[in-house]
Amino acid sequence: MDRGWGFLIGLLGAVWLLSSGHGEQQPPETAAQRCFCQVNLKRPCPFWNDISQCGRRDCAVKPCQSDEVPDGIKSASYKYSEEANNLIEECEQAERLGAVDESLSEETQKAVLQWTKHDDSSDNFCEADDIQSPDAEYVDLLLNPERYTGYKGPDAWKIWNVIYEENCFKPQTIKRPLNPLASGQGKSEENTFYSWLEGLCVEKRAFYRLISGLHASINVHLSARYLLQETWLEKKWGHNITEFQQRFDGILTEGEGPRRLKNLYFLYLIELRALSKVLPFFERPDFQLFTGNKIQDEENKMLLLEILHEIKSFPLHFDENSFFAGDKKEAHKLKEDFRLHFRNISRIMDCVGCFKCRLWGKLQTQGLGTALKILFSEKLIANMPESGPSYEFHLTRQEIVSLFNAFGRISTSVKELENFRNLLQSIH
Numbered sequence: 089m090d091r092g093w094g095f096l097i098g099l100l101g102a103v104w105l106l107s108s109g110h111g112e113q114q115p116p117e118t119a120a121q122r123c124f125c126q127v128n129l130k131r132p133c134p135f136w137n138d139i140s141q142c143g144r145r146d147c148a149v150k151p152c153q154s155d156e157v158p159d160g161i162k163s164a165s166y167k168y169s170e171e172a173n174n175l176i177e178e179c180e181q182a183e184r185l186g187a188v189d190e191s192l193s194e195e196t197q198k199a200v201l202q203w204t205k206h207d208d209s210s211d212n213f214c215e216a217d218d219i220q221s222p223d224a225e226y227v228d229l230l231l232n233p234e235r236y237t238g239y240k241g242p243d244a245w246k247i248w249n250v251i252y253e254e255n256c257f258k259p260q261t262i263k264r265p266l267n268p269l270a271s272g273q274g275k276s277e278e279n280t281f282y283s284w285l286e287g288l289c290v291e292k293r294a295f296y297r298l299i300s301g302l303h304a305s306i307n308v309h310l311s312a313r314y315l316l317q318e319t320w321l322e323k324k325w326g327h328n329i330t331e332f333q334q335r336f337d338g339i340l341t342e343g344e345g346p347r348r349l350k351n352l353y354f355l356y357l358i359e360l361r362a363l364s365k366v367l368p369f370f371e372r373p374d375f376q377l378f379t380g381n382k383i384q385d386e387e388n389k390m391l392l393l394e395i396l397h398e399i400k401s402f403p404l405h406f407d408e409n410s411f412f413a414g415d416k417k418e419a420h421k422l423k424e425d426f427r428l429h430f431r432n433i434s435r436i437m438d439c440v441g442c443f444k445c446r447l448w449g450k451l452q453t454q455g456l457g458t459a460l461k462i463l464f465s466e467k468l469i470a471n472m473p474e475s476g477p478s479y480e481f482h483l484t485r486q487e488i489v490s491l492f493n494a495f496g497r498i499s500t501s502v503k504e505l506e507n508f509r510n511l512l513q514s515i516h
Contacts, residue, residue, distance in 0.1 A: 124161065124379075125489050128217040128224040129446055133439035135250070139243075142442035146237040146315070149443045151225035160380030161226075161485070213427050213457035214434035216486055217450075229451075229493065232444060234306075235313030235325060239442035245269050247440055248303060255429045255436075256299055257292045258284075265344050278342070291411050291422055294354075295429065301355030302456060304348040305501040306448070307335045312504040329515070332508050349505065355456070356498045357406040362459035363495060364400045367393075368469055369483065374476065408463050423464065430457055448497075455494020458487040 129149060133139055217224055245268045252264055262284045263277040285293060314328035336345035369375065370392060377388045412419040434453045440446040462469070468481035483491070 124158075124485075125227045125229050125451065125493070126161075126217070126219050126224055126486065127227060127447060127450060128219075128221050129443050129450075130223040131217065131438045134435050135439055139439060140441050142237065142239045142445075144238045144442075146235075147239055147442040147444050149227060149232050149447050152228050156228070157226045158379035158381070160378045160385075213430045213460045214454045215431055216454065216484065219486065227447065232447060233313065234309050234444070234448040234497065236310045236315050236328075236331075237442050237444055238315070239440075239445050242269070243441050244445075247436060250439075251299060251433050251436055255433050256296045257288065257425075257429070258296075266341060278344075289422070291426055294358075294411070295426060297351045297354050298358060298456065299433070300348055301351035301353070301498075302452060304336075304352040305355060305498050306452070307348075308332070308352070308501040308504050308508075309448075309497065311335065312500075312507065327504075327507065327511055329508065329511055333512075352498070352501055352505075356502055358408075358463070359456065359459045359491075359495045359498055360399060360402065361406045361408065362462040362491070363396060364402065364405060365466060365469065366462045366483075366491075367396045367400055368472060369478075369481065370396060372472065372474065372478075412464070427460075430460065451490050452494045452497055454487065454490035455492075455497075458483065458491040459494070461487075462491075 249267065249269050252258065252267075253260070258264070262281055265278040265281055285296060288296075311328050311332040313325050314331055315323060316326050316328065317324040333340055335341070336349055338346050341348075370389075375389075377385045377392065379385055412423045434450070434457060437446060437449040437453055440449055465481050472478045472481055
């Protein structure tokens with residue numbers, strides 16, 4: 089047990105350094121080396137129209153200029169290498185259109201492609217942005233860090249309230265503890281909620297814990313990078329201990345805070361497990377981190393595989409085999425409900441009124457959705473061909489970027505918990 093958690097702490101430090109850009113002897117980077125994340129922050133909210141846009145400067149997102157996006161990404165926005173691009177496009181045309189009927193009309197061919205896209209999306213837990221949209225932009229995540237923006241109150245509460253109340257398998261009669269949009273809650277409501285939660289099947293309990301863990305992780309980020317002081321000349325960001333305590337202290341939250349932190353660790357283990365299982369996909373020779381800089385791409389792939397092998401060797405991985413293990417028909421329906429509920433949450437992120445919060449909310453939600461897709465695709469991953477296109481299982485560039493950035497964020501949260509623990513000990 090000690091060896092396993094010692095390994096985990098070391099891994100956390102390595103991932104935190106990679107994801108945050110911290111560490112020694114880092115070569116200077118230009119924006120052109122960091123503009124990999126492509127998002128559409130202008131998609132309309134599909135659920136309500138009265139979105140209060142955050143007008144604060146800290147809510148804004150600065151996109152990359154077109155000349156800052158690596159050539160390899162601009163020429164192939166979701167594939168992995170020039171050779172793989174050509175091969176996959178040729179095979180897709182032959183297998184999915186020509187092999188059916190070369191005499192199909194153009195209209196019918198478009199319909200077939202739409203069916204194919206629908207089939208591809210049937211395994212996805214998130215509704216991905218349309219990267220071909222003119223509204224899709226590349227973003228340098230280091231220039232747009234996740235931190236406190238001032239977006240709070242009823243508008244922010246509404247987002248999480250809809251997620252919890254309408255997408256976590258909870259009946260309206262069960263009241264969620266410490267819901268800021270509900271009044272008159274007491275200990276009896278809390279006991280009722282957790283009695284209800286414990287009575288759910290393991291899959292639905294896990295779903296709630298993942299959402300709670302994601303919520304907790306985001307709150308840790310905001311507490312760790314809080315606007316402490318603002319003058320005409322500069323802004324000072326840092327750890328806000330009071331904010332952290334209000335969200336997680338056992339007494340101030342009536343016991344709810346520690347539960348949230350346990351769910352944060354649960355989320356970490358789920359994403360860690362997904363990265364260990366997807367290793368074969370990244371080991372395939374056809375996979376390249378294609379940006380146009382061949383030497384740098386090869387070095388980055390070596391570093392990526394090194395980290396994934398380290399993750400694979402972790403001895404205390406979460407065991408997901410108990411999920412969807414009952415009656416096949418019921419398990420299939422439950423898995424589909426699970427997927428659709430999470431997919432709906434990914435759409436709710438387009439309703440966030442703060443663009444920077446929307447950016448990081450979409451990224452982390454899609455990262456978790458990609459992790460779930462990986463966890464429930466074990467057989468498809470095992471049956472991938474050693475070379476050539478993989479039709480049964482594949483990840484888009486969007487999914488890869490979100491997967492690793494989401495893991496970087498949850499890793500940072502665990503690291504920040506240690507920092508807050510040390511700060512709290514120093515003032516008591």
